[in-house]
Amino acid sequence: MLISSIEYKQLRYLTYHRDVVKFDNYNRYTIPKKKGGVRNIAAPKKVLKGVQRKILDEILKNKIKISDSANGFIKGRSIVSGAEKHKDSNVELLINMDLENFFPTITFERVRGMFMKFGYSGYVSSLLAMICTYCERMEMEVKGENVYVKTSERILPQGSPASPMITNIVCSKLDNRLNGLASKYEFTYSRYADDMSFSFNKGNKVLDDAKDSLNVGKILGIISKIIKEEGFSINEEKTKFLRKNNRQAITGIVINNGEIGVPKKWVKNLRAAVFNGSKLIENGSILPCDLVSEIKGKSSWLSCVNRERYLKIIEECEKIIRFKG
Structure with a gap:
């Protein structure tokens, strides 16, 4: 066994690659970017996701000291x-x-090279890199059957549990x-x-x-x-x-004047939501669930960013949240 509880035969199956296949190991979708365009997300299906997570837990974690400058996808950093x-x-x-x-720039060759630096043979590194990368595919109908046709070289997918750590390495x-x-x-x-x-x-x-x-x-x-x-x-x-x-x-985190915070407009919108919630409570009205969710989510984020700085409005939010029960 290469990885605990993962048989070699299963690894070979998951690394099967053809330009045209009848089964896709990924759920593919897009999400809109803030400033236009879309981001392609490829989320691995259950079996592949489980193997990718094992690679993360048993191979990638603690393999290399991640720089203190890196703040994404690392426990205790954000x-x-x-x-x-x-x-x-x-x-x-x-x-x-x-x-x-960023993710498409990290190709199969780069991921394979990463595993080789860990001491794995070229063959094993290729297997691991195949599991951790994917190629874009387009669904088509050929002779009455749905097939998935390769449209790119193998790259790192956004959606795999192993991808974030690979980017940092x-x-x-x-x-x-x-x-x-x-x-x-x-x-x-x-x-x-x-x-x-x-x-x-x-x-x-x-x-x-x-x-x-x-x-x-x-x-x-x-x-x-x-x-x-x-x-x-x-x-x-x-x-x-x-x-x-x-x-x-x-x-999105403001750093002016030696103190971290959130944009003023963001706080202003939260104050408006708190004001509306307080008025509804005074009038004996029912608080809408979406309003409470907004207040709860934003106050939680303020606590993460700088609770001391925003303590007053956070406490106002908590009163409304407690009232809702």
Whole structure:
């Protein structure tokens, strides 16, 4: 057995690959992106998902130390912990970047190479990489039968329990190199999945635009070079430069003035929901379930982000939630 309770024959079955197949091991669907377009999700079916989870638990976990800069898909880390790395009242410039086509960029070859670095043979690494990757397929009817036709090379699926850890392992060298650069030039770097952030405090030599100095343009060139050398590319359209006099946010978490929080508009909307709930209670009316759910969800998120800062409104939310029972 390669993995506990998983027979070799079952692994061979799950790694069966043809350009045209009659059975698909994935449930495929799309979800809309915030700024237009769709994201392709491939969720493995029960048997394959179970094997992928075993690979995660028995092979991938604890195989390599994940960089402190990585904040996605790791126990005890989140978008909040990522933002906290940058909270400083002296942050003069925040640069947010996005890695383009993040999951599709992690191909079968890269995943196979990862397993080989763990000491597995080329053959076993290929089997494991086949299980952890998939190819896009289009459903068609041929001679009265439904078949699934390959439309891409094998890539990392969004929806597999093993994929998040694989992304962090594949990105470990990228993170280490950018950490080294950050240490050398005294700025802060963090990554949450494909979202990368770089913050520079007031007085940092990178912000000195004097002739012959290492300015922002030059440091961005070095960052871009490292990203390219590590097999990724930057989505230039999503790169943002946020000065201190603007709202500085990382994955939706605001970091201005050395304190993390949420956008003011977000809090304003919650206050409106709390006001409406309080009025309904005063009038002896029934609280709509969707209103209570909104208040409960948002107050819970505020507690995660910065309970001390938003304590007053959180307590108002909790009164309404308790009243609903």
